[in-house]
Amino acid sequence: MSNLSTLVAIATARQEIKKSRFLAVAGPVPDEAAAKAFIEANSDQTANHNCWAWRIGQAYRFSDDGEPGGTAGKPILQAIDGQSLDRVAVVVTRWFGGVLLGSGGLVRAYGGTAAMCLREAEKVLLVDTVAATVKCAFGDLALVQARLEALPGAQVRVQSFTGTGAELIVSVPEDLADGMARMVADLTSGRAVIKFSE
Structure with missing residues (x-):
């Protein structure tokens, strides 16, 4: 029996870190095609970066979208896994505020915004x-x-x-x-x- 959950509906969270604005959008996705469509629909082309991750069973993908490697997509995926979620996609959009955050700051900003969004989202247990x-x-x-x-x-x-x-x-x-x-x-x-x- 699965002890994983998924989201009931789309959830969002925002925060500002050193003048950069971060917006996380998370939602339930039944398959890879839905995950790709969710990412496309929730990416803002006016933003500097649209970093994302999704997990569906054993399959997962993530993208740093121009941020230094390993500082955005992977922390978002870790936020999904850290809350025992499945069939979930998360997009974290960043509007650059002029202050560099450094690698550690980016990991905390992307992972933290994703985790905050997922913590506040309504969840339902996945039943096999x-x-x-x-x-x-x-x-x-x-x-x-x-x-x-x-x-x-x-x-x-x-x-x-x-x-x-x-x-x-x-x-x-x-x-x-x-x-x-x-x-x-x-x-x-x-x-x-x-x-x-x-």
């Missing part, structure tokens, strides 16, 4: 789920659907109809999958067919 297809007769459909929707963390994603009944595509928390299968079998006296996706 499995997908299942449930085929049942019309006579069993209402009861099966009601019980599935009452199961914590379970969601009926797609419902389609056949000549004899319905086919439901369900996502269910991994640790409840066996119990869900037994429940559906019991409710339908074994008439329903349940198949878990690989």
Whole structure:
């Protein structure tokens, strides 16, 4: 079971350090394409630097966007990892204020602004789920659907109809999958067919 969280919505934080302005924007991203789109949408072309990082499972990327190597993107990624977050992208934009911060100052500024933004953001625990297809007769459909929707963390994603009944595509928390299968079998006296996706 995962003990990682992701963000519920986009969050922002601002701070000024030695006349340079920093703006962090963080948001949930389901995949790499969404992370790239988030970075592009939240980068300000009038700013001096748009440094960023994202993590999706084992995959991650970061960019210093012209700042000295290792002083911006990596500290932002460390802020994401330090708060046990996944499926998150962060862009920290800097408007240069005329005072050089030095390598240590940049690491603290970028990492600190990202961490402040992430600390204040609303989070939700990521739950490992499995997908299942449930085929049942019309006579069993209402009861099966009601019980599935009452199961914590379970969601009926797609419902389609056949000549004899319905086919439901369900996502269910991994640790409840066996119990869900037994429940559906019991409710339908074994008439329903349940198949878990690989």
